[in-house]
Amino acid sequence: MLLVFGSINVDMAFDTEVLPRAAETVMGKGYRISPGGKGANQAHAARLDGSATTLVGAVGNDAMAEMALQALISAGVDLSHIQRLKGQTGCAAIVVDGQGENQIVVAPGVNLAARADLVPPEVLARANVLLLQMETDYSQNTALALRARQLGCPVVLNNAPAKPLGVDLLQALDVLIVNQPELTMTTQILGISANDPGVLVQTLSQRCSFSVVLTLGGQGLIACRPGEKPLMLPAMNVKVVDTTGAGDTFSGVFAAALARQQSFEQALMRGLVAAGLSCTRPGAQLAQPKAEDIDEALAAYQTLHRI
Known part of the structure; x- marks a missing residue:
């Protein structure tokens, strides 16, 4: 079972030809309201890929709460430990231009009040992997990661949106997922410098004794496990x-x-292919592929690249 502790939002997305500059108003071609939030998106993607998935997080007592949970319920994500709190459900405003690039503003709402101590010990004990992001309270992530570490449950952290990582959390990680700006923040704080992103990834992995995955959008990814060369x-x-x-x-x-x-390399390729497929449709959860679509695309990807 995959356990995800993270944010649950409603996304309000606007399609435009270009992204607005400071103090500029641009006319949109249309908009859509759909479920989102980094934790919810990740849990939804995992469940569509066929994995038993439990999401722990929080929604408010407003009209957006049910909308935020709709797709998760339909996909069959276990939501029995979702916290319903007084306040606003998280919300994101997203502008998408004609090339598919975006700008995003997130109002976290009650996501910052989600408490990790409400993850029951028996649920954490059943988890094969704990997945975290940074749209919830940092201290709650750290506390849950440390509990998982004590139980021998691998911890995967997507440091997005990027925050400085303290020693306690770093020592609890098995895998760190970052994009280029997130990698730069993490390595600068640790005093690691290099012009080559592969060297940065490898040095960070060696220094902290966990695997590092650097996602590069249309360029793919660079990953490294401790003691190994970058892939x-x-x-x-x-x-x-x-x-x-x-x-x-x-x-x-x-x-x-x-x-x-699955092996580290197989998991990387499967995630990479799924992410690529999600870029071919609008939205976050609405765009995510099912397991059979990933299987087909992965086979073609491996044949093309002779992997």
Whole structure:
């Protein structure tokens, strides 16, 4: 079972030709309201890929709460430990341009009040992998990661949106997933510098004794396990419609594959292919692929790249 502790939002997405600059108003071509949030997106992606998935997080007592949970319920994610708190459900405003690039503003609402101590010990004990992100309270992530570490449950952290990571959390991690700005923040704080991203990834992995995955969008990814050389995987060649939630799709499917005891490399490729497929449709959870679609695309990807 994959256990996800993280945010649950409603996304309000606006399609435009170009992203607005400071003090600029641009006319949109349309908009959509759909479920989102990094934790929810990752849990939804994992469940669509066929993994038993439990999500722990919080929604408010407002009209958006049910909308935020709709797709998770339909997908069959275990929501029995969702906290319903007084306040606003998290909400994100997303602007997507004609090339599929986006700008995002998140109002976290009650996500910051979600408490990790409400994850029952028996649920954590059953988990094969714990997946975390940074749209919930940092201290709650750290507390849950330390509990998981004591039980021998692998901990995967997607440091997004990027925050400085303290020693306690770093020592509890098995895998750190970052994009380029998130990697730069983490390595600068630790005094690690290099011009080559592969060297940065390898040095960080060696220094902290955990695996590091650097996602590079259309360029694929670079990953490294402690004591090994960096592995580079190219992205799928797809027509990009919307990149919203692609990183969440990668993290959820990657962690789910690890929870099913797939190898590190197989989990990387499966997450990479799933993320590529999600870019071909608009939205976050609405765009995520099912297991059979990932299977087909993964076979084609491996044949193309002779992996």
